[in-house]
Amino acid sequence: MAEMDIENCILGRRSVRRYKDGRVPDEVITRGIEMADAAPSAGNLQEREYIIVRDPGIKKALSSAALNQQQPADADVVVVFCADLDKMGNYGKRGTELYTPQDIAAAIENFLLYVHSQGYGAVWIGAFTESEVSAILDLPRYIKPFAMVPVGIPGEVPKPPQKKPLSDKIHSEKWD
Numbered sequence: 001m002a003e004m005d006i007e008n009c010i011l012g013r014r015s016v017r018r019y020k021d022g023r024v025p026d027e028v029i030t031r032g033i034e035m036a037d038a039a040p041s042a043g044n045l046q047e048r049e050y051i052i053v054r055d056p057g058i059k060k061a062l063s064s065a066a067l068n069q070q071q072p073a074d075a076d077v078v079v080v081f082c083a084d085l086d087k088m089g090n091y092g093k094r095g096t097e098l099y100t101p102q103d104i105a106a107a108i109e110n111f112l113l114y115v116h117s118q119g120y121g122a123v124w125i126g127a128f129t130e131s132e133v134s135a136i137l138d139l140p141r142y143i144k145p146f147a148m149v150p151v152g153i154p155g156e157v158p159k160p161p162q163k164k165p166l167s168d169k170i171h172s173e174k175w176d
């Protein structure tokens with residue numbers, strides 16, 4: 001596959017919610033997680049953890065926990081992005097409530113961009129019942145699931161969403 005330049009990758013990535021049958025190679029998922037893990041981490045504490053799910057029964061349970069969103073069940077693979085909250089102990093509440101979500105978000109974006117660059121589709125799911133996901137995946141108490149990212153062969157190419165003009169969002173020096 002030809003290399004995709006970064007601007008086309010960023011501007012072309014979409015939230016893909018429909019998938020065709022077919023397998024995403026293990027190497028793509030593994031390399032995607034390597035790219036995710038290359039994202040910045042507060043204090044270099046590297047609290048991120050990743051669970052790769054291919055089992056149809058577990059994916060179906062994750063769909064149920066995701067407020068019956070079908071993507072986890074329909075995609076070939078789901079990567080659940082988690083955090084080891086014990087690693088953020090020195091940062092206290094700010095670490096668990098601000099730094100960890102920032103770290104996870106940066107990792108997910110890297111993962112999404114890599115997967116897109118390889119021709120696969122994915123969607124970031126944050127709407128789910130945390131306690132259900134934790135139970136389904138047998139997570140210990142100090143591991144918190146932050147997002148699910150179903151990945152598959154795109155069955156759709158969504159149109160770009162409408163965006164507000166940057167002129168409405170950019171401020172110079174102070175709030176206008």
